[in-house]
Amino acid sequence: MKFQAVKGTRDFYPQEMRLRNWIMDAWRRVSLRNGFEEYDAPIFEYLDLFTAKSGPEIAEQLFSLTDRGGRNLAIRPEMTPALARMVNEKINSLPRPIKWFSMPRVCRAEAPQKGRLREFFQWNIDIIGEDNVIADAECIYVLVDLLRELGLKADEVKVRIGSRALTVAFLQGVGVGADAVDSVLPVLDKRPKVSPEEFARLAAAAGLSAEQVARIAQFQDCPDIGALKAAMAGRDEAGKAITDLEQLLTILRTMGVADYCRLDMRIVRGLAYYTGIVYEVFDAGESLRAVAGGGRYDNLLQVLGGPKVGATGFGMGDVVLGILLQEKGKLPANLGSGQLDYFVADDAPELFEQVVSLVAAIRARGRSADFSYKRQAVGKQLQTANRRGAKNAVIVKAGGQVALKDLSRGQQQEMSMEAFLKSV
Amino acid sequence: MKFQAVKGTRDFYPQEMRLRNWIMDAWRRVSLRNGFEEYDAPIFEYLDLFTAKSGPEIAEQLFSLTDRGGRNLAIRPEMTPALARMVNEKINSLPRPIKWFSMPRVCRAEAPQKGRLREFFQWNIDIIGEDNVIADAECIYVLVDLLRELGLKADEVKVRIGSRALTVAFLQGVGVGADAVDSVLPVLDKRPKVSPEEFARLAAAAGLSAEQVARIAQFQDCPDIGALKAAMAGRDEAGKAITDLEQLLTILRTMGVADYCRLDMRIVRGLAYYTGIVYEVFDAGESLRAVAGGGRYDNLLQVLGGPKVGATGFGMGDVVLGILLQEKGKLPANLGSGQLDYFVADDAPELFEQVVSLVAAIRARGRSADFSYKRQAVGKQLQTANRRGAKNAVIVKAGGQVALKDLSRGQQQEMSMEAFLKSV
Numbered sequence: 001m002k003f004q005a006v007k008g009t010r011d012f013y014p015q016e017m018r019l020r021n022w023i024m025d026a027w028r029r030v031s032l033r034n035g036f037e038e039y040d041a042p043i044f045e046y047l048d049l050f051t052a053k054s055g056p057e058i059a060e061q062l063f064s065l066t067d068r069g070g071r072n073l074a075i076r077p078e079m080t081p082a083l084a085r086m087v088n089e090k091i092n093s094l095p096r097p098i099k100w101f102s103m104p105r106v107c108r109a110e111a112p113q114k115g116r117l118r119e120f121f122q123w124n125i126d127i128i129g130e131d132n133v134i135a136d137a138e139c140i141y142v143l144v145d146l147l148r149e150l151g152l153k154a155d156e157v158k159v160r161i162g163s164r165a166l167t168v169a170f171l172q173g174v175g176v177g178a179d180a181v182d183s184v185l186p187v188l189d190k191r192p193k194v195s196p197e198e199f200a201r202l203a204a205a206a207g208l209s210a211e212q213v214a215r216i217a218q219f220q221d222c223p224d225i226g227a228l229k230a231a232m233a234g235r236d237e238a239g240k241a242i243t244d245l246e247q248l249l250t251i252l253r254t255m256g257v258a259d260y261c262r263l264d265m266r267i268v269r270g271l272a273y274y275t276g277i278v279y280e281v282f283d284a285g286e287s288l289r290a291v292a293g294g295g296r297y298d299n300l301l302q303v304l305g306g307p308k309v310g311a312t313g314f315g316m317g318d319v320v321l322g323i324l325l326q327e328k329g330k331l332p333a334n335l336g337s338g339q340l341d342y343f344v345a346d347d348a349p350e351l352f353e354q355v356v357s358l359v360a361a362i363r364a365r366g367r368s369a370d371f372s373y374k375r376q377a378v379g380k381q382l383q384t385a386n387r388r389g390a391k392n393a394v395i396v397k398a399g400g401q402v403a404l405k406d407l408s409r410g411q412q413q414e415m416s417m418e419a420f421l422k423s424v
Numbered sequence: 425m426k427f428q429a430v431k432g433t434r435d436f437y438p439q440e441m442r443l444r445n446w447i448m449d450a451w452r453r454v455s456l457r458n459g460f461e462e463y464d465a466p467i468f469e470y471l472d473l474f475t476a477k478s479g480p481e482i483a484e485q486l487f488s489l490t491d492r493g494g495r496n497l498a499i500r501p502e503m504t505p506a507l508a509r510m511v512n513e514k515i516n517s518l519p520r521p522i523k524w525f526s527m528p529r530v531c532r533a534e535a536p537q538k539g540r541l542r543e544f545f546q547w548n549i550d551i552i553g554e555d556n557v558i559a560d561a562e563c564i565y566v567l568v569d570l571l572r573e574l575g576l577k578a579d580e581v582k583v584r585i586g587s588r589a590l591t592v593a594f595l596q597g598v599g600v601g602a603d604a605v606d607s608v609l610p611v612l613d614k615r616p617k618v619s620p621e622e623f624a625r626l627a628a629a630a631g632l633s634a635e636q637v638a639r640i641a642q643f644q645d646c647p648d649i650g651a652l653k654a655a656m657a658g659r660d661e662a663g664k665a666i667t668d669l670e671q672l673l674t675i676l677r678t679m680g681v682a683d684y685c686r687l688d689m690r691i692v693r694g695l696a697y698y699t700g701i702v703y704e705v706f707d708a709g710e711s712l713r714a715v716a717g718g719g720r721y722d723n724l725l726q727v728l729g730g731p732k733v734g735a736t737g738f739g740m741g742d743v744v745l746g747i748l749l750q751e752k753g754k755l756p757a758n759l760g761s762g763q764l765d766y767f768v769a770d771d772a773p774e775l776f777e778q779v780v781s782l783v784a785a786i787r788a789r790g791r792s793a794d795f796s797y798k799r800q801a802v803g804k805q806l807q808t809a810n811r812r813g814a815k816n817a818v819i820v821k822a823g824g825q826v827a828l829k830d831l832s833r834g835q836q837q838e839m840s841m842e843a844f845l846k847s848v
Contacts, residue, residue, distance in 0.1 A: 002512075002729045003469075003470065003472065003473045003476070003505075003509045003512075003728060003729055004470070004509075004513075005465065005466055005469070005509070006466060006468060006469060006470060006491065006495075006497060007491075009466035009468070010466065011463075011464075011465050011466070011506075011510050011513075012463055012464040012465065013463055013510065013514070014461035014462060014463055014524065017461075017462045017463050017464055018462075020464070021462065032763060032792055033765075033787050033790065033791060033792035033793070034787060034792070034793075034794070035764060035792060035793065035794030035812075037438035037441075037760070038436075038438060038441045038442075038445065039435075039436055039437055039438055039441050040435075040436040040441055040444070041429065041435055041436065042429055042430060042433035042434065042435070042543050043467060043499070043529055043531065043543060044430060044433070044487070044499075044531075044543075045427075045429070045430060046427065046428075046430060048427065049427045052427070063468070063489045063491075063497075064489060065487045065488060065489045065499070067430065067431075067487075067533065068533055068535075071430075073430060073487075075467070075468075075489070075499075081427075082435075085427045085428070085429070086435050086437065088426075088427075089428075089435075090437070095811065097797055099794075100438065105467055105529070107467065107468075109491065109492055111492075119466050119467060119468075130797050132797055132798075134780075134797045135797060138797075141784065141787075145787060145788075148788075251780060254777055254780050254781050254784070255780055255781065255783075255784035256781070256784050256785075256788070257784070304427060305426045305427060336461070339456060340459060341457075353678050356558075356675060356678050356679055357678050357679065357680070359679075360565065360678070360679035360680050360681070361680075363457050363458060363565075363569060364569075364572075364680070366457065367457060368456055368457035368458070368459060369457070369458075369459065370458070370459030370523075373521055373554050373556055373558045373559060373562075374556075387519065388459075
């Protein structure tokens with residue numbers, strides 16, 4: 001019998017694990033330095049939680065299971081429902097704004113393809129309890145902070161920023177009824193991703209006239225706030241949405257990340273629950289799926305049984321990010337080399353007990369150490385030390401002496417075991 | 425609608441998450457300094473993998489699901505099957521010994537009770553490809569290294585060490601047939617956990633005579649290697665098992681952890697697949713379930729479709745460990761306080777832009793910084809800084825000056841913003 005991993009999932013051998021940890025360590029480091037606290041939730045929830053947020057159709061895209069009592073559960077396909085559940089449960093005792101991050105493993109029962117697996121890790125940044133657009137700016141800043149941290153430059157990636165609120169106001173202005181908006185937005189979401197012909201076909205299917213399509217396209221292609229103001233002239237109800245967008249861009253400039261950001265009203269996000277600023281991160285060449293996406297979702301906590309509380313945030317998956325970093329040559333070489341401080345070898349088999357005791361003494365001092373389980377010639381042991389990427393080899397010699405060898409520089413010096421242990 | 429977490433699972437609010445990270449960081453730090461490399465596998469596997477290892481009965485204890493193609497999957501209840509699968513897949517290219525660790529989330533469909541949840545994290549340490557008992561000693565050393573790292577003393581916890589090989593040899597010597605051994609071992613596993621009367625009842629049900637029970641008890645209560653040798657006198661086939669045990673204890677003494685370890689032949693481990701040295705960690709008072717347990721399992725890789733390769737290792741769950749640490753008063757106070765380096769406040773609302781820009785500058789230098797999203801009196805802002813456990817408050821003043829306040833010592837000094845930024 002030969003066993004394999006389930007299709008669309010990944011095994012993390014040490015090499016892949018080091019890369020995963022390298023990405024997740026950056027997520028955590030950036031989150032913490034921006035004042036976010038880490039949280040997590042169970043890997044599965046009652047199915048109701050997901051259908052309450054996304055409708056009954058979502059069940060098909062989930063891995064469902066039942067507990068012993070026959071209740072319907074599902075593995076989480078995203079973190080936001082659990083976040084809303086947890087915040088709602090303690091809404092009266094949590095100081096606001098709530099700035100939380102998480103790096104959950106999530107699963108989706110989709111057909112695997114490039115950049116889309118059935119199991120992946122998703123970085124989630126959310127600010128709950130703050131209506132002001134400064135919270136949206138903070139989230140976008142964190143996103144750019146991460147991109148910079150991983151070595152991605154402003155000419156390689158862009159955060160494209162739109163406004164769901166403004167788009168909805170414009171749609172209503174060109175005669176799209178309130179009922180139709182929810183079905184038109186997913187079509188607009190596809191516009192940057194499909195050919196103009198395909199978009200025209202989808203738009204017609206959603207009930208948009210050719211004139212509406214043309215006006216929407218003109219609106220979405222506005223290059224700056226000034227053009228947007230002109231497009232919305234006389235529509236007072238759009239005032240706050242435009243002011244928010246303008247303030248957002250000002251704060252991002254003040255925070256020094258404007259070069260990573262760009263107004264792009266084609267960004268609307270497909271999901272129904274966004275209410276304000278929305279954004280996605282793309283390779284500057286737009287060749288890939290979005291690396292991250294998010295926005296303001298002021299109604300979701302209420303939908304999931306809580307009070308109406310302002311909320312904004314984004315998610316970033318590890319799979320698309322990994323592909324982008326590889327394409328841009330940003331993945332570090334030799335991850336994990338130098339992880340082992342000392343490889344201890346013996347000069348003769350009878351010194352083995354001293355090797356074992358020295359290894360324990362090094363580890364007890366909080367440094368990493370390892371040794372060969374088999375008694376071998378010292379040259380063979382040093383080969384293992386090199387293969388393991390150890391920083392130093394320590395050769396135990398007769399008479400309580402050791403030779404300490406710096407494996408990167410090749411320098412070697414002899415000293416007493418006591419003197420060596422003092423240097424550890 | 426009110427939503428709750430599934431029974432037997434945990435939400436990790438920031439406070440609980442800091443504790444989880446504190447434990448898991450220790451697991452990782454100790455693993456790395458002992459020369460182990462991290463790996464992981466998917467959260468679910470084909471059900472066959474688990475039933476091949478543990479028999480069809482295991483299915484009831486699993487959370488099962490199906491993929492789109494109708495194939496039977498299950499959430500992993502433990503890591504060993506995936507470890508064996510991954511090692512088998514690359515057995516010819518992985519340099520041996522394979523020293524790997526993992527900290528998987530695992531799920532079991534059991535009835536929740538104290539110390540036993542339906543979802544928990546389990547630290548796994550394994551050495552594959554080394555038959556010598558030195559590998560078992562290494563695993564036990566790592567276990568003690570972790571206990572020490574978390575502040576547990578030798579008079580608070582003990583690694584109780586037995587030998588499955590020796591126990592099986594003894595059982596056969598008192599007339600327990602080879603067929604009966606697999607059903608007798610789980611009964612012996614219960615002996616330290618139930619009353620003598622209950623044990624007598626279980627032993628009788630497993631077909632043991634009163635005389636066999638008495639002889640087994642005498643054997644299991646042997647206090648040292650000498651007594652074991654006497655008990656096994658004339659049984660040559662037990663020679664290697666005794667030598668292994670003797671060598672193991674010698675190596676642990678050489679490594680300086682003998683005070684945490686104790687020979688205890690009552691430890692046999694319930695599962696069928698152990699073949700050699702076995703051990704469990706208990707509170708010295710024995711009040712709890714085992715905190716960790718493991719041993720040698722030389723046949724498992726073969727059972728799961730690979731070659732016969734020596735393997736040994738252990739697992740430790742976070743739930744029982746957390747309870748033990750709490751009972752012993754070893755949990756750190758104020759976890760996460762001091763996580764925020766700087767809280768930036770403004771002396772007047774018009775300085776807000778400078779606050780935002782300073783926060784971004786601090787973060788860009790890799791230090792953590794946060795600020796109030798609402799414009800408030802400086803006293804109120806400093807209250808928030810204190811609540812957040814920030815190390816320092818920085819008050820932005822007019823004229824490009826800042827006041828830097830050490831929040832633990834209360835000292836405050838004024839300086840230019842440039843001078844402050846140089847100090848970050």
